[in-house]
Amino acid sequence: MAAQNSDKHRIVVIGGGPGGYESAIAGAQLGADVTLIERTGIGGSAVLTDVVPSKALIASAEAAVSIQDADELGIQFFVRDDNEKPRRPEIAVNLGKLNQRLLRLAQNQSDDIRRQLKDAGVRIIEGHGRIVADGEVAITAGTAGEEFDRVEYDSLVISVGASPRELDSAKPDGERILTWKQLYDLESLPQHLIVVGSGVTGAEFASAYNALGVEVTLISSRDRVLPGEDTDAADVIEEVFMRNGMNVLSQTRAESVVREGDEVVATLSDGTEVRGTHCLMAVGSIPNTADLGLEKIGVKTTDSGHIVVNRVARTSLPNVYAAGDCSDFLPLASVASTQGRTAVFHALGDQVHPISRRNVASNVFTYPEIATVGWQEKDVREQIRSGRVYKLDLAGNPRAKMQGFRDGFVKLIAGNNLGTIIGGVIVAPRASELLLALSIAIEQRLTVDEIADSWAVYPSLSGSMVDAARAMHRRIE
Numbered sequence: 001m002a003a004q005n006s007d008k009h010r011i012v013v014i015g016g017g018p019g020g021y022e023s024a025i026a027g028a029q030l031g032a033d034v035t036l037i038e039r040t041g042i043g044g045s046a047v048l049t050d051v052v053p054s055k056a057l058i059a060s061a062e063a064a065v066s067i068q069d070a071d072e073l074g075i076q077f078f079v080r081d082d083n084e085k086p087r088r089p090e091i092a093v094n095l096g097k098l099n100q101r102l103l104r105l106a107q108n109q110s111d112d113i114r115r116q117l118k119d120a121g122v123r124i125i126e127g128h129g130r131i132v133a134d135g136e137v138a139i140t141a142g143t144a145g146e147e148f149d150r151v152e153y154d155s156l157v158i159s160v161g162a163s164p165r166e167l168d169s170a171k172p173d174g175e176r177i178l179t180w181k182q183l184y185d186l187e188s189l190p191q192h193l194i195v196v197g198s199g200v201t202g203a204e205f206a207s208a209y210n211a212l213g214v215e216v217t218l219i220s221s222r223d224r225v226l227p228g229e230d231t232d233a234a235d236v237i238e239e240v241f242m243r244n245g246m247n248v249l250s251q252t253r254a255e256s257v258v259r260e261g262d263e264v265v266a267t268l269s270d271g272t273e274v275r276g277t278h279c280l281m282a283v284g285s286i287p288n289t290a291d292l293g294l295e296k297i298g299v300k301t302t303d304s305g306h307i308v309v310n311r312v313a314r315t316s317l318p319n320v321y322a323a324g325d326c327s328d329f330l331p332l333a334s335v336a337s338t339q340g341r342t343a344v345f346h347a348l349g350d351q352v353h354p355i356s357r358r359n360v361a362s363n364v365f366t367y368p369e370i371a372t373v374g375w376q377e378k379d380v381r382e383q384i385r386s387g388r389v390y391k392l393d394l395a396g397n398p399r400a401k402m403q404g405f406r407d408g409f410v411k412l413i414a415g416n417n418l419g420t421i422i423g424g425v426i427v428a429p430r431a432s433e434l435l436l437a438l439s440i441a442i443e444q445r446l447t448v449d450e451i452a453d454s455w456a457v458y459p460s461l462s463g464s465m466v467d468a469a470r471a472m473h474r475r476i477e
C-alpha cells in the first residue's frame with residue numbers, strides 16, 4: 001500500500017491528462033494528499049497524441065499556406081538557374097522532420113507537467129488504476145498486468161479520457177489505415193489520403209494535409225462537413241476545401257476500408273470504391289471506462305459508457321468525480337481541466353462556479369478557423385432561445401483585404417430586448433485569438449451597444465465585431 005498521509009484529505013486521481021493533472025495540482029495546492037495514477041504518459045492523450053501534436057502540425061500547415069498565398073501579396077520566391085534565369089523553387093515538406101518536432105514538443109510539455117506535479121507534491125504512480133472497493137484503487141502494470149500497489153481515497157477523480165473508435169470493417173493497421181494517433185509515425189507525405197469522418201478531427205486533419213500539398217478525399221456521412229458547427233461556418237469551410245482541390249464526398253458512409261498492397265480501398269454505402277494510399281479513420285471516440293471497476297461502486301454511466309456528472313463534475317456517488325472525455329460533458333481539453341479543478345474545489349469545500357455548458361468556447365482549427373461561444377443561430381431558429389442574429393462577412397473588412405483573407409465572417413447573437421450578447425461565431429484565420437472578446441461579453445452580459453461603443457484598432461479583424469454590433473443597434477423606445 002502506497003504511503004499516504006491519512007491526516008489529510010486523500011485524493012486519488014486516475015488519468016494524467018488535462019482533467020487529471022489539473023485536479024491533482026489544484027488538490028495539492030489546497031493541502032490535500034494527492035496521488036495520480038497514469039498508465040501511458042503524463043499529459044494524457046491531449047498532450048501526447050491529440051491536441052498538442054495536431055495543433056503543431058496545423059502550425060506547419062499554416063506556414064505552407066502563407067508560402068502559397070505570398071504570391072498574391074506580391075512576394076515571389078525564385079532561384080536563378082545556370083543562365084541566371086529566375087525559376088520557381090520546389091517547396092518540399094519533410095514530414096519525418098515535421099513529425100519529430102511535434103513529438104518533441106509533446107514530450108517537452110509532458111515533462112513540464114510532470115515537473116509541476118512533482119513540485120506541487122503530487123505522488124505519481126505509473127500503472128493502470130482500477131477501483132476495487134469504495135475508497136480503494138488497485139494499480140496494475142498495464143491493463144492486464146500484476147497488481148503492485150493500492151491507494152485509498154476520501155475523494156476520487158476519474159479522468160481516464162477516451163480512445164479512437166474502431167470499425168470492424170476498417171481496422172487500423174498502423175501503416176496505411178491509421179487512427180489520428182498513428183499519423184505521426186509517417187516518414188513522408190501520403191500521396192492520397194482518404195479521411196473517413198468529417199467531424200472536427202476529420203476536418204482539421206483534412207485541412208492540414210491538404211495545405212501540405214496532399215491529395216485528400218474526405219468522406220462525410222452528413223449533408224455537409226462539420227455537422228456540429230454553425231451551418232454558415234461549415235459552408236465556408238466546405239467551399240474552401242473544394243476550392244483547394246479537396247474531394248469532399250457528402251451523405252455517404254465508408255462501409256469498409258481495406259488494404260490492397262500499397263493502396264487502401266474504401267467502399268462507400270452506394271458501393272462506390274475510393275482508392276488512396278492512406279486512410280485516416282476519424283469516426284469518433286469511446287470512453288476508457290470499460291475496465292475501471294465502476295460497477296463495483298455503482299457509478300452511473302450512459303449507454304455509451306460515459307460517466308454521468310453534474311455541473312461540478314460530481315458523479316452519482318458523493319465522493320467520486322469525473323472530469324474530461326470520460327464524462328458525459330463536452331469533450332474538450334479546456335473543459336476537462338475546468339472540470340478537474342471544479343471537482344477538487346467542490347470536494348475540499350472551496351468556492352465553486354458550476355460549469356455552464358452554454359458558455360464554453362471552442363475552436364475548429366481548419367483554415368480558416370471556426371470559433372464559437374454561447375447560444376447559436378440554430379437555437380434561435382428552433383426557438384430554444386429567443387434572440388436576433390447578425391452576420392457580417394469579412395470580405396468588407398479592410399485588414400482582411402490587406403492580408404488577402406477572402407473567407408469568413410463574424411456572427412453575433414443578441415437577446416431581443418436589451419440586445420445582450422448571448423452568442424457568436426467567428427470564421428477567420430486565427431479566429432481562436434479573436435473569440436475572447438465575445439466570451440467576456442457573454443460572461444459579463446454586455447449589450448451590442450456596449451460592444452459598439454468599444455474601441456477596436458483600425459484596421460483590424462476585431463473591427464468587424466464592433467461593426468456587427470453597431471449594425472444591431474436599435475433605438476430604445
Ligand SMILES: Cc1cc2nc3c(=O)[nH]c(=O)nc-3n(C[C@H](O)[C@H](O)[C@H](O)COP(=O)(O)OP(=O)(O)OC[C@H]3O[C@@H](n4cnc5c(N)ncnc54)[C@H](O)[C@@H]3O)c2cc1C
Nearest residue numbers: 015017018019039044045046129160161324325331332333
Ligand atoms: C485530434 C484531436 C485534436 C483535439 N484538439 C483539441 C483542441 O485543439 N482543443 C481542445 O480543447 N480539445 C481538443 N481535443 C479534445 C481533447 O483532446 C480532449 O478533450 C482531452 O484530451 C480530454 O482530456 P482528458 O483528461 O479527459 O483525457 P486524456 O487527455 O485522454 O487523458 C486521459 C489519460 O488517462 C489515462 N488512463 C486511462 N485509463 C487509465 C487507467 N485505468 N489508469 C491509469 N491511467 C489511465 C490515459 O493513459 C490518458 O493519459 C482534441 C481531440 C482530438 C482527438
Ligand SMILES: NC(=O)c1ccc[n+]([C@@H]2O[C@H](COP(=O)([O-])OP(=O)(O)OC[C@H]3O[C@@H](n4cnc5c(N)ncnc54)[C@H](O)[C@@H]3O)[C@@H](O)[C@H]2O)c1
Nearest residue numbers: 197198199200201202221253254282283284331363364365
Ligand atoms: N479543435 C478542437 O477543439 C477539437 C479537435 C478535435 C476533436 N475535438 C473534440 O472531439 C469531439 C469529437 O470529434 P470527432 O471529430 O473526433 O468525432 P465526432 O464523433 O464528432 O465525428 C465523427 C464523424 O464521423 C462520422 N462517421 C462515423 N462513421 C462513419 C463512416 N463509416 N463513414 C463516414 N463518416 C462516418 C460521424 O457521422 C461523425 O460525423 C469534438 O466534438 C470535439 O469536442 C476537439
